[in-house]
Amino acid sequence: MLEFPLINDTSRKIIHIDMDAFFAQVEMRDDPSLKDKPVIIGHDPRKTGGRGVVSTCNYEARKYGVHSAMSSKEAYERCPNAVFISGNYSHYREVGMQIREIFKRYTDLVEPMSIDEAYLDVTINKLGIKSAVKVAKLIQYDIWQELHLTCSAGVSYNKFIAKLASDFQKPAGLTVVLPEEAQEFLEKLPIEKFHGVGKKSVERLHDMEIYTGADLLKIPEMTLIDRFGFDLFRKARGISNSPVRPNRVRKSIGSERTYGKLLYNEDDIKAELTKNARRVAESAQKNKKVGRIIVIKVRYSDFSTLTKRMTLDKSTQDFDTIERIAHTIFDQLEENSSGVRLLGVTLTGLEDQEGRQLDLDDLESL
Ligand code: TTP
Ligand code: MG
Secondary structure, three states, X not given: OOOOOOOOOOOOOEEEEEEOOHHHHXXXXXXXXXXXXXXXXXXXXXXXXXXXXXXXXXXXXXXXXXXXXXXXXXXXXXXXXXXXXXXXXXXXXXXXXXXXXXXXXXXXXXXEEEOOEXXXXXXXXXXXXXXXXXXXXXXXXXXXXHHOOOEEEXXXXXXXXXXXXXXXXXXXXXXXXXXXXXXXXXHHOEHHHOXXXXXXXXXXXXXXXXOEHHHHOOOOHHHHHHHHOHHHHHHHOOOOOOOOOOOOOOOEXXXXXXXXXXXXXXXXXXXXXXXXXXHHHHHHHHOOEEEEEEEEEEEEOOOOEEEEEEEEEEEEOOHHHHHHHHHHHHHHOOOOOOOEEEEEEEEEEEEEOXXXXXXXXXXXXX
């Protein structure tokens, strides 16, 4: 029997907006001669001696298999006719702000996730429009009329499903998932589409012959929770109640796990700290953040909880460093013979990673 309450809040109206091929689309808008050509945002490998990566590319270039994060060299090999543009990040940021101004006409409950993507809670909105679908259409229309750009929108009752929906029919798509349709929508989705499920988890799930949302429901509940966390258990059931948070500034990156079976052995505890350290390092690297403070959290069988931190001389996002410090902090804790029921590792005192080229940035850090 599950001891957790499963409350599914379906009362909210959430929109997720994501611009289509954002940097490339802005370039195509500004230079009509690019129309119909494959366009890649990234340094031209012929001019850099082969260095550099692709920030993004238009849909024409995607037909050749080019995608974000691919080396420019490989992109050139796949699509020699492509136009390479180094890109103008501050310009894209300005356009991102113009888009955000459009969102603000409808609601102040806007949570930007990156330069071209945001969640909006339009349950109550400034225009008093009941239908979230109508609001989404109006936003798409405004962005097209005023900025000559297309975006894709997802409309649902939570952020998790709204994001999946916006990705469902790109470009210029609008996908609505009603509460009664959510289960079927999720069941058909491949698990690699589930936002928040990392590559490693996808591999482990594939090893268990789990490929779709429907397969996730076949895993015994406690096994799913134990191995992949309560969050995925809930998402598989269309439950994700996290609110749309305007002006959210990420201050820390953490990973923690609760264990169904208490941990007593030091090696087991350290192995779990290592797993948490790896997740933290991966997330920091993905989000281009570094931090100077590493915190570990230990909860014992009697629910007493300890948090201990260590401050480094230099900020890091390096897995080996985070792991080593987490183990060192653990070694310095007073001996405690009770079993461990929860372990967490957090990287905090975050700042933006320096020296990056053209890449994703948090709008909210502006
Ligand atoms: P995305 O929304 O991931 O991609 P996109 O808008 O180009 O294409 P899609 O239609 O599939 O949404 O990212 C938004 C912008 O962020 C993108 O235009 C360029 C930048 N970006 C990078 O610089 N590096 C990356 O690895 C990714 C994924 C994006
Ligand atoms: Mg996009």
